[in-house]
Structure formats: C-alpha cells, structure tokens
Amino acid sequence: MTAAAQVAWLDARETVSVTELSRVSGLTPAELQELVEYGALAPVQRTQVTATLVFSAACVAPLRHAVRLRTDYDLDLFMVGILLDYLQRIEDLEKQVRSLKAQLPKHAHAPHHEGPEPWHEPHG
Amino acid sequence: MKYKDYYAALGVPRDADAEAIKKAYRKLARQYHPDVSKTADTEAKFKEIGEAYATLKDPEKRAAYDELGRRPQGQEFRPPPDWAHEFGADNQSFENVDLSDLFDMLGRRHRSGAQRGPVPMPGRDYETTVRVSLEDAHRGAKVNLNFEDEGGERTLEVTIPPGVTEGQRLRLRGKGGKGRNGGADGDIYLHITLAPHPVFRPDNHDLHFDLALAPWEAALGAEIEVPTLDGPVLLTVPPSTRSGRKLRLRGRGLSNGKGGHGDLYAIVHIDMPATLTERERELFKELAAASHFNPRAVAAKENAS
Numbered sequence: 001m002t003a004a005a006q007v008a009w010l011d012a013r014e015t016v017s018v019t020e021l022s023r024v025s026g027l028t029p030a031e032l033q034e035l036v037e038y039g040a041l042a043p044v045q046r047t048q049v050t051a052t053l054v055f056s057a058a059c060v061a062p063l064r065h066a067v068r069l070r071t072d073y074d075l076d077l078f079m080v081g082i083l084l085d086y087l088q089r090i091e092d093l094e095k096q097v098r099s100l101k102a103q104l105p106k107h108a109h110a111p112h113h114e115g116p117e118p119w120h121e122p123h124g
Numbered sequence: 125m126k127y128k129d130y131y132a133a134l135g136v137p138r139d140a141d142a143e144a145i146k147k148a149y150r151k152l153a154r155q156y157h158p159d160v161s162k163t164a165d166t167e168a169k170f171k172e173i174g175e176a177y178a179t180l181k182d183p184e185k186r187a188a189y190d191e192l193g194r195r196p197q198g199q200e201f202r203p204p205p206d207w208a209h210e211f212g213a214d215n216q217s218f219e220n221v222d223l224s225d226l227f228d229m230l231g232r233r234h235r236s237g238a239q240r241g242p243v244p245m246p247g248r249d250y251e252t253t254v255r256v257s258l259e260d261a262h263r264g265a266k267v268n269l270n271f272e273d274e275g276g277e278r279t280l281e282v283t284i285p286p287g288v289t290e291g292q293r294l295r296l297r298g299k300g301g302k303g304r305n306g307g308a309d310g311d312i313y314l315h316i317t318l319a320p321h322p323v324f325r326p327d328n329h330d331l332h333f334d335l336a337l338a339p340w341e342a343a344l345g346a347e348i349e350v351p352t353l354d355g356p357v358l359l360t361v362p363p364s365t366r367s368g369r370k371l372r373l374r375g376r377g378l379s380n381g382k383g384g385h386g387d388l389y390a391i392v393h394i395d396m397p398a399t400l401t402e403r404e405r406e407l408f409k410e411l412a413a414a415s416h417f418n419p420r421a422v423a424a425k426e427n428a429s
Contacts, residue, residue: 007285010293010313013382024295024311061293064251064313072174073153074146074181091291098290102327105334105368105391 014057015044021055025063031077040081062087125203127195128223130176138194142181149177175224185227247310248301254284254314258321258331261288262353262378269312273301282312287381289328292316323351329378329386335371336395337361352376352388359390367394 008014022029035041036053041063043053066083069075075083131138134148155161156170179185195201203226229243250271260267264286271278282296293315300310324331335350345363349356352373359371369392377386397404 006297006299007283008295008297009381010295023308060295061313061315072157072170074150074177095291099327102325102330102332103389103391105393
C-alpha cells in the first residue's frame with residue numbers, strides 16, 4: 001500500500017461506507033441507521049449495487065467526538081444525534097469566522113467591511 | 125496483573141445500586157472531563173473513573189470484578205485460573221494485560237457472541253493535533269509524533285500530504301496500536317491547525333494578504349512584485365485602484381492536494397507618508413487645486429471592488 005492510500009481525508013471530498021463508519025465510530029450499523037432515522041446523520045448516496053449507505057467523510061470527526069462524549073457522560077444514542085448536530089454547527093461557524101477573519105484587512109481602518117457605509121454628500 | 129479498586133475510584137460503597145453508581149460517575153465525569161478541566165492530573169483521574177464505571181455499570185462485568193474479592197489498590201494478583209481459559213490466554217500473558225483490557229474483552233466477547241478462545245482485540249486509536257506552517261500545508265511535510273504506548277513513548281514519523289487546511293482531519297489507517305489476536309491495527313487521527321503566517325491569512329485554500337500602495341501607485345496603476353508561497357510574482361495594479369479592493373491572483377493560493385490551487389487575494393490599502401516633504405506638499409496642493417474629484421459624491425463609484 002502506498003503512503004497516500006493510507007491517508008484518508010476526513011472531509012466532504014471523500015465518502016465512507018456504513019461498514020467503515022461503523023468501524024471508525026464504534027457504533028453498530030444498526031445504531032448508525034437509527035441516527036439516520038433521527039435525521040442526525042444524512043447519507044450522501046446509496047450505491048446502486050449493494051444499496052448500502054454511504055456518508056460524507058466530513059462526519060467522521062464530529063461523530064467520533066459525539067461517541068466519545070456518549071461514553072464519557074454515559075449518554076444514550078439519541079443524545080449522540082443531538083450532539084452531532086451541535087458539533088457540526090460549531091465546526092461550520094468556526095470555519096466561517098476564520099474565513100471572515102482572513103478577508104478582514106489587518107490595519108485598523110477597515111470601514112469597507114463592517115460598520116456604517118462611508119458618508120457621501122447628498123448632492124456632491 | 126494489578127488490582128484496581130473501582131468502587132473507591134467512584135467513591136461508592138461496594139453494595140451501591142446501579143443508579144447510585146451512575147450518579148456518582150456522572151458527577152465525577154463533569155468535574156474531571158478533559159474538555160472542562162485542564163489541570164495536570166485531570167486526564168489520569170478521568171481515565172480512572174471511566175474505567176471503573178465501564179466495569180461497574182455492566183452487571184456481568186461487575187459480577188466478574190466482585191469475584192476477584194477485595195484487595196488493596198495496586199496489589200499484584202493472578203486472575204482465577206478459569207479466566208485464563210475463558211480468554212484463551214495463558215497465565216504468562218496476563219502479566220502484561222491491564223485489568224481494564226480484560227473487562228473490555230469480556231464485553232466484546234459478549235457483544236459478538238464469540239466462542240471461547242482468543243478474542244480479537246483491535247489496536248488502539250490515537251488522536252492528536254498537529255500544527256504545521258502554511259509552507260508545509262502547501263507542499264506536504266513529514267512530522268514526528270510522540271505517543272504514549274503500552275510499551276512507553278513511541279515516536280512515529282507521519283507524512284502530511286500537500287493540501288491540508290485549517291481544521292483538516294486526516295485518518296492514517298493502521299498506524300495506531302497493533303491489534304491482538306487477529307484484531308485490526310488501530311488508526312491515527314490527525315487534527316491539523318495552521319501556524320499563523322507573517323504575511324498570508326488562509327481561507328480554506330485561498331490566501332489573503334494586505335497590499336499597501338502609495339496614493340500615486342493606486343492612482344496611476346503599477347507593476348508590483350508581491351510574495352506567494354512559491355516565490356515572488358508580478359501583480360498588475362490597475363489605475364484608479366481603491367482602498368479595500370481585492371486583486372486576485374488566480375491559482376496562486378494553497379495547493380488543494382488534488383492537483384488544483386486556491387487563489388491569492390491582495391487586499392489593497394492606500395498608505396500615506398507620515399510627513400510630507402515640502403515638494404510633496406506642493407504637488408498635492410497643485411493636485412487638489414486641479415482635481416474636481418469628490419470622494420463623498422454618490423456618483424463616484426465606478427471602481428467598485
């Protein structure tokens with residue numbers, strides 16, 4: 001196996017099968033199915049041949065986090081679904097904040113991006 | 125094998141009922157959870173109570189644990205002979221086995237309904253955060269990671285592929301702990317963070333930086349050498365460039381690892397000399413007299429960024 005083949009990118013560019021997600025999350029396929037039914041986990045597609053569920057690899061990290069919290073606090077599976085939703089929202093918001101920060105000029109006078117519009121004379 | 129007093133870890137009497145054990149655990153879990161508390165001994169303490177609870181909450185495991193009798197914490201002991209048979213291990217190999225792994229195995233055997241004999245134990249997964257420079261994210265890099273293993277500290281060289289961004293998660297298959305009895309090897313999960321760069325601010329695979337222009341450069345346009353991660357390039361600043369305008373250098377951002385590149389954005393801001401020379405003042409005065417430009421007029425908006 002090449003080095004590249006051993007590295008999986010856990011983002012929306014890659015997908016994981018329900019079998020693989022079960023392995024990496026420690027949840028059984030039945031538990032994953034239950035999360036799908038709760039609407040907490042959304043499969044991206046069903047492969048034509050086997051009709052098994054396929055998920056975006058972006059859900060791996062938050063799912064593992066939620067499962068760890070389940071163990072840590074002895075929560076039930078429904079709570080894992082709730083946590084998954086919140087964890088993904090936090091991650092999305094953090095991404096947006098980073099994106100906005102990157103676009104904000106460093107120097108102090110940055111009126112083009114926030115606050116009131118520059119003042120214009122009404123009949124200039 | 126070392127004995128661990130799971131009841132003492134949770135601070136409950138040995139005859140506590142399931143509800144009392146759960147309550148005691150949850151209270152301690154809130155107190156010692158690594159997400160909440162950052163003191164040095166928190167992690168060890170949290171692990172200890174987690175291990176205790178994992179065994180005591182399961183009636184079957186708790187019964188097996190109670191069978192060991194009451195011993196002083198940390199005392200060396202040999203599990204009953206039938207345990208070795210049960211787990212398909214000889215007494216020899218019990219010496220290096222942690223008590224918690226034994227109960228883990230018990231649970232796994234129960235779930236999988238496996239027959240007697242060696243129980244496959246998957247290797248441990250490791251999770252760690254790696255901070256890399258923008259240059260390394262762009263080109264890929266080798267980093268050394270240190271792990272606490274059963275066998276002590278272990279250093280592993282891992283390759284970060286080109287194209288990672290802030291917050292990127294990677295899974296290195298089979299690079300974690302070795303599996304036992306035919307169990308799969310564990311994985312390593314990497315959480316990438318990028319070290320702040322003196323010039324560039326990354327937004328996914330795009331890069332932003334601030335480009336300072338002299339008023340005359342902004343007015344007349346200019347060819348300016350600007351930095352990229354792959355060396356300097358010439359950027360054409362068009363005439364009448366306003367402050368705040370974003371000038372895009374297509375494909376000069378971060379490599380995305382799949383053959384493509386993000387874009388590089390120069391965010392213009394127009395700077396001024398701290399003090400004007402006599403000659404500069406004269407020229408600006410002349411300009412002020414000659415120009416009819418009014419930046420506060422509503423109409424003057426052709427150069428929208």
